Amino acid sequence: MQNPKNFPFSKKIPEGDNRERLVCGDCGWIHYVNPKVVVGAVVGHGGRLLLCRRAIEPRRGFWTIPAGYLEEHETPEAGASREALEEACADIAIDQLLAVYSVPRISQVQLIYRATLARPDFAPGPESLEVRLYDWDEIPWEELAFPSVHWALRQYRQVAGRTAFPAFSNPPSETGEY
Template sequence: MNGRYRLEPNFTRTVPPGDNVERQVCAECGFVDYQNPKIVAGSVVTWRDRILLCRRAIEPRRGYWTLPAGYLELNETPEEGAWREANEEACTDIEIDRILAIYSIPRISQVQIIYRARLKRHHFAAGPESEAVALFDWADIPWGDLAFPSVGWALRHHRDVIGREDFAPSSNPQAGL
């Protein structure tokens, strides 16, 4: 205690009034500490017919290939987040076209918003979270070394809509998570 004020909340697990889910609630003031899914924003970035992938320099899945993507920051739109992640992970500037897919991954409490995008110019480099960044022809994508299932989903969904402007965003494949 510091004077009359407690420095750390006194949380207990309970169902708050008007709710139906047990949550962390401060026993003193009633503050509810909601735990919500994380939003990931990223993009399938192309240069001509090639796809930009980043080899992860961080865990999880260090050394595996992924799309430029990551968690949204507070007060950031998904488009801003996708642009920022491409800039941070691949040191590049992209032009976002449209939403390619929205994936729900409840086992890790994520919703992923993936855009279709293009490099503004043929310039990229590994950022602090990437060991390497490269453009791949479809036949050369390192399928066995992709970091996450959703990377493969997005790449396949991207291939399905090449040249199309009239598609609805894809979602999780029927095979499940």
């Protein structure tokens, strides 16, 4: 942790807590480190799915759904829409929550939505090398960036045509420890 004001932080278990935290020795302020929230969408259009080839690390050159970190003061739906605009220059219409994934190894919670293109226009944004629509049997499965992209695409297909369904989570054999 950066300590710009040179507060004397030390690791200790604060009163009423059960785990070590960074605590300021002068004022008692506790620095909580919490998971990051990732938001994204599986975007369909005409029976095909929108994928973005990553222009950034991690996994540069691999394909993913439009997704990224939720910003402060932003709803998850607005964040997923913003990510689609940033990564694919795509205006999307979110249908409903598709899945909530836990990836504890990297302290992430991922909220993935089901969406459609609001307009059939899209192009690579600054974080994408390429953006395209794939038919199911054309998806480059071996070139997908993350396990959660595999999960989301498969779960999206499971509920195709359904108007209501409970949100998915990590598949039973997947702990999110990738």
